[in-house]
Amino acid sequence: MRPTGETKLQILEKEILILRRQIRSLKSLHARRAEELRGLKKIVETFQQGVTLKDMNGRILYSNAAEARMHGYTAKELMGKEGRILGARDDGRRMTREQLDGMTSWRRERINVRKDGSTFPVQILSDVITNEKGKAVEIITTCKDITERRLIEEILRKSVADNQAILTAVPDPLFHILRDGTFLSCRAKSEEDLALPPALFLNRKVNDVYPPDLARLTMAFIHKTLEEGTTQSFEYRIAVPLPQGEPRDYECRMVVCGENEVLAMVRDITLRKGADAALQKSYDRLHRTLGETVQALAVTVEKRDPYTAGHMRRSTQLACAIAGEMGWPGSQIDGLRIAGLLHDIGKITVPAEILSKPGRLSEGEIILIRSHVQVGYEILGQIDFPWPVADTVLQHHERLDGSGYPAGLKGDRIIPEARILAVADVMEAMTSHRPYRPTRGRESALEEVAQRREILYDGKASEACLVLFQQKAFEFES
Ligand SMILES: [Fe+2]
Ligand SMILES: [Fe+2]
Secondary structure: OOOOOOOOHHHHHHHHHHHHHHHHHHHHHHHHHHHHHHHHHHHHHOOOOOOEEEEEEEEEEOOOHHHHHOOOOOOHHHOOOHHHOOOOOOOOOOOOOOHOOOOOEEEEEEEEEEEOOEEEEEEEEEEEEEOOOOOEEEEEEEEEEEEEHHHHHHHHHHHHHHHHHHHHOOOOEEEEEOOEEEEEEEEEEOHOOOOOOOOHOOOOEEHHOOHHHHHHHHHHHHHHHHHOOOOOEEEEEEEEEOOEEEEEEEEEEEOOOOEEEEEEEEOOOOHHHHHHHHHHHHHHHHHHHHHHHHHHHHHHHHOHHHHHOOOOHHHHHHHHHHHHHOOOOOOHHHHHHHHHOOOHHHHHHOOOOOOOOOOOHHHHHHHHHOOOHHHHHHHHHOOOOOHHHHHHHOOOOOOOOOOOOOOOEEHHHHHHHHHHHHHHHHHHHHHHOOOOOOOOOHHHHHHHHHEEEOOOEEEEHHHHHHHHOOOOOOOOOO
């Protein structure tokens, strides 16, 4: 029995209506899908990385602008081409169909080839797209040009290799030490170079390894190196091997190596230290010998003229005191001392009777006595002193206003040593007794220096001389 009131035609019309609704709904769905796809495509087109869609035979269905540009093609040119044209021929690691079946996504780095045949490294990320039945139907791949990254990696690798080569070439033991004093590494050509075997340093702290004094010193320099960022060095002595070995001397140079780490290069300087000590000893002995020789020469001169005995020694005592008062360094005073002790050595050629002659001297005798500066210059000029000894002797009778001899030099054309010695020479001579005149006394001598300073005598040297006598109780030795 057919339902009442509903004909076959009416049923058909109803079904057609339903079908039409379904078609409209499908059309609208399709339009939305198409809209979504256009949106997605737009996004993919703006990607900086290459994107390719391939079918399961490897044929390119789509590639974005970046992918095409990266490989020197247009997107249109790539469409329908075999995907493998983008890979280098010698890249043998292509996926087989069987392999693809078992995979959903994979990442790898390989060499790709451009349209002009040039190659470049890429990083590839591929994903398999499946249909509703789970069957693989397409492969979507993103491709990134990693030329720049590879270049940086190569530079870094080379830099690390260079650093390693430099460190290997350094013959001295090397330590990497952290800010807190932990030894990170220890490298030495020979274990005997170290206070402990290398393995005993590793992961231990400076305080646990070194004696307390050296540990404190090392920690202070680690912090100084890290804070100032400059190379620091210090010397130390340690028993090798610890704790009962022979004491040895080392020099440690520290450089910053990373934010919280220093590289310490340790050099054994025991031999150099020993040589330095021996050299110092030899220098001291030589210095003593030179002093004794100079003294012997001075005595030889003074022996011929007992009245002036001690004159050179006492003049020297005052000259050195004046130089000290003027703040001269010890090394320069050493030269002044030698010049002072020998300043009248030229008198050796003057007959003793003229030197000690009472009364007035003839013009010829005066010339003979004055020649002592030139003779002294010639005698001492033959010795290679590290100070201007001969010139000091030659100029010790020159006066600031040019009234002195032998050259009548003026002002600062007279060397400082001679300007000081002139003051001391005059002071000593005037305060001593001579056979041909009585002593003029200290006060009179000081007055002469005070009145003629800046005229005959150097101002600063005169001032220092006055200070020594009037404020610092200077006394000539007997
Ligand atoms: Fe003299
Ligand atoms: Fe003199």
